Amino acid sequence: MKKIVTIFMAVALVLCFAACGTGADKPSSETASDSSEQTTGQDHENQHPERAEENREEQQADPSEEQDVVLEETVHDGEDTENASKALVVYFSATGNTKAVAETIARLQEADIYEIVPEQPYTEEDLDYNDGSTRATAEQNDPEARPVISGSIEDMDRYDVIYVGYPIWWGDMPRILYTFFDTYDLTGKTIVPFCTSGGSGLSGTPGTIGGLEEGAEVLEGLHISDSSVDSAEDTVSEWLNRIGQVK
Numbered sequence: 001m002k003k004i005v006t007i008f009m010a011v012a013l014v015l016c017f018a019a020c021g022t023g024a025d026k027p028s029s030e031t032a033s034d035s036s037e038q039t040t041g042q043d044h045e046n047q048h049p050e051r052a053e054e055n056r057e058e059q060q061a062d063p064s065e066e067q068d069v070v071l072e073e074t075v076h077d078g079e080d081t082e083n084a085s086k087a088l089v090v091y092f093s094a095t096g097n098t099k100a101v102a103e104t105i106a107r108l109q110e111a112d113i114y115e116i117v118p119e120q121p122y123t124e125e126d127l128d129y130n131d132g133s134t135r136a137t138a139e140q141n142d143p144e145a146r147p148v149i150s151g152s153i154e155d156m157d158r159y160d161v162i163y164v165g166y167p168i169w170w171g172d173m174p175r176i177l178y179t180f181f182d183t184y185d186l187t188g189k190t191i192v193p194f195c196t197s198g199g200s201g202l203s204g205t206p207g208t209i210g211g212l213e214e215g216a217e218v219l220e221g222l223h224i225s226d227s228s229v230d231s232a233e234d235t236v237s238e239w240l241n242r243i244g245q246v247k
């Protein structure tokens with residue numbers, strides 16, 4: 001009888017040790033394996049795509065973690081867009097003709113657009129070229145005139161290609177374009193000139209721009225007659241093709 005009791009106690013003791021041992025080891029081993037997955041999870045994902053898939057499923061089980069992933073992707077998308085190099089269309093337009101062409105180029109090139117706005121706007125009287133004493137004519141007769149631009153371009157570094165548009169005034173760019181080129185150093189950039197006018201063509205303005213921005217490459221310019229600015233899209237497209245600037 002004593003023997004039976006001893007055997008029974010021995011069996012009970014072994015069973016008790018087995019049960020206690022399992023309970024104590026499990027959480028610590030889970031914790032260790034969890035933390036190693038968290039710290040090295042990305043390496044594992046790179047080496048084992050199927051593990052990456054499992055991880056994604058695990059993350060989706062927790063809605064708060066799923067949101068983190070989505071937010072992170074959104075931030076990355078934003079950074080990529082911001083850093084991407086874009087074209088910029090800069091223009092001055094007193095009566096809207098050059099503006100129409102500028103908008104066509106910006107649309108076709110998915111470019112940003114910036115209007116050069118004079119601090120002192122030009123009135124109809126200022127623009128009357130039949131009167132030699134009016135403001136626009138006086139400015140064109142003064143090589144030193146630099147009408148002040150209202151505002152500025154915040155981040156010119158973002159742009160590699162800059163389309164610059166203007167009307168022809170007395171066979172040249174309006175003086176406010178000289179203010180623009182004095183203000184911005186466009187070294188290393190590509191400048192693409194375009195203009196509108198009554199009958200004069202580009203009037204040598206691409207060469208003038210090249211002299212003002214010696215570190216820039218100036219491409220072939222485009223001239224559009226002021227009577228055809230609203231039907232210029234085909235001409236603009238052909239020109240963009242010709243100069244290799246098709247989007």
Ligand SMILES: Cc1cc2nc3c(=O)[nH]c(=O)nc-3n(C[C@H](O)[C@H](O)[C@H](O)COP(=O)(O)O)c2cc1C
Nearest residue numbers: 093094095096097098167170171197198199200226
């Ligand atoms: C002061 C002034 C001078 C101008 N000089 C010329 C000129 O020399 N040759 C020409 O063909 N057109 C000339 N024009 C006409 C403009 O170039 C033309 O109407 C242009 O499309 C206007 O552009 P905008 O509407 O963007 O200001 C002149 C216009 C003004 C107001």
